[in-house]
Amino acid sequence: xxxxxxxxxxxxxxxxxxxxxxxxxxxEHNRLYWYRQTLGQGPEFLTYFQNEAQLEKSRLLxxxxxxxxxxxxxxxxxxxxxxxxxxxxxxCASSLALTSLQETQYFGPGTRLLVx
Amino acid sequence: AQSVSQHNHxxxxxxxxxLELGCNYSYGGTVNLFWYVQYPGQHLxxxxxxxxxxxxxKGIKGFEAEFIKSKFSFNLRKPSVQWSDTAEYFCAMFSxxxxxLIFGAGTRLAVHP
Numbered sequence: 004x005x006x007x008x009x010x011x012x013x014x015x016x017x018x019x020x021x022x023x024x025x026x027x028x029x030x031e032h033n034r035l036y037w038y039r040q041t042l043g044q045g046p047e048f049l050t051y052f053q054n055e056a057q058l059e060k061s062r063l064l065x066x067x068x069x070x071x072x073x074x075x076x077x078x079x080x081x082x083x084x085x086x087x088x089x090x091x092x093x094x095c096a097s098s099l100a101l102t103s104l105q106e107t108q109y110f111g112p113g114t115r116l117l118v119x
Numbered sequence: 120a121q122s123v124s125q126h127n128h129x130x131x132x133x134x135x136x137x138l139e140l141g142c143n144y145s146y147g148g149t150v151n152l153f154w155y156v157q158y159p160g161q162h163l164x165x166x167x168x169x170x171x172x173x174x175x176x177k178g179i180k181g182f183e184a185e186f187i188k189s190k191f192s193f194n195l196r197k198p199s200v201q202w203s204d205t206a207e208y209f210c211a212m213f214s215x216x217x218x219x220l221i222f223g224a225g226t227r228l229a230v231h232p
Contacts, residue, residue, distance in 0.1 A: 036219065045123075045209050045222025046163070059218060094163070096220075105151065105170050106213070108220055110163040 005030065007111035009095050015117045016085055023081045024114045028097030035078050036108060037070055038094040039063065046094050052078060053100070085118045092116075121146045125210055125223035132200050132230050140195040140226050142184075142210030151213040152193040153220070154184055158206045166208070169193065180204070205230045 008027045016022050028035050034053050038046035049068070050060045054075040064070075067085075072078040082089055092115050096108040126141040144150060154166040167178025174186040184195045193210060210223040 038220075043224065045211070045225050046220070048219040048221070051218060061219075107153075107165060107168060108213075109165065110155070112162040 007095055007097050007109055009093075009111040009114050011114055012112060013115050013117075015119065017119050018087060019084055021081065021083045022085060022116065023079055024093055024095075024116075026078045026080070026095030026097075026111060028077070028095070029099075029109055032097035032099050032109075033075070034098045034100045034106065034108075035072055036096040036098070037078070037080050038096065040092040040094055040113070041090075049080075049093075082116075085116075087118045090116055090118045121212070121214065121217065121221050123210055123212055123221050123223040125208075125226050127226045128224065130226055130228045132228070134202055134230055134232055135199050136230075138195070138197040138200045138204070138228070140208055140210075140228070142193045142195065142223060144191050144193065144210075144212045144221075146191075146212065146214055148214055148216065152184075152186060153211045153213070154178065154182070154193075154195050155209045155211060155222075156206050157209070157225075163209070166195070200228075200230050202230050202232050204228060 010025045036051040037049040040046040052072040067083045070080045092113045094113045095111045098106040098108045100106040122145045124143045152169045155163045156166045169176045169186045177183045207225045209225045211220045
């Protein structure tokens with residue numbers, strides 16, 4: 004059973020650089036979510052895809068953030084011109100949404116980003 | 120606005136003690152409720168979930184939670200904790216109108232032998 008995988012697991016970058024994270028969901032899961040988690044807080048929703056369509060974006064997702072899921076399988080999250088406030092754990096989750104409400108999201112190990 | 124509150128940020132127990140972690144949510148419609156656990160160095164794992172039906176749900180490792188609609192609560196319980204239960208516990212809700220999980224801030228549990 005392959006769960007959700009994320010790469011890289013850790014990323015250290017300098018302020019102003021661009022970074023890209025990848026998420027591979029559980030096979031055949033149609034929904035893919037990105038969350039951000041900072042120290043002492045629960046994960047906060049960033050965006051989600053149903054298949055390849057990005058259906059919702061949080062107000063947390065500034066113009067410097069972009070996410071794609073080009074073929075409805077893996078997804079990438081890019082942060083341009085990183086700022087120190089972007090330092091966080093970025094979590095990916097996937098689910099098989101068969102009805103509008105009953106779905107369970109399974110999380111990957113996350114990518115921990117540190118912006119110096 | 121929808122929100123989830125976990126009242127205990129840090130809990131310290133001795134092995135064999137009973138555990139109850141509080142979770143309250145704010146939303147007037149139909150919700151799904153979850154408890155996730157994050158063991159040290161590991162990723163978030165599903166502990167248990169409530170969709171509908173019996174308000175008392177059982178999860179893995181002897182955990183259970185009770186959904187009380189009138190109190191907007193979904194408290195997590197375990198009759199006898201073990202050292203291996205040391206972890207951070209997150210309560211979360213999902214509503215179809217918003218299509219996302221909303222998490223509480225988490226409760227960090229430390230169990231001493």
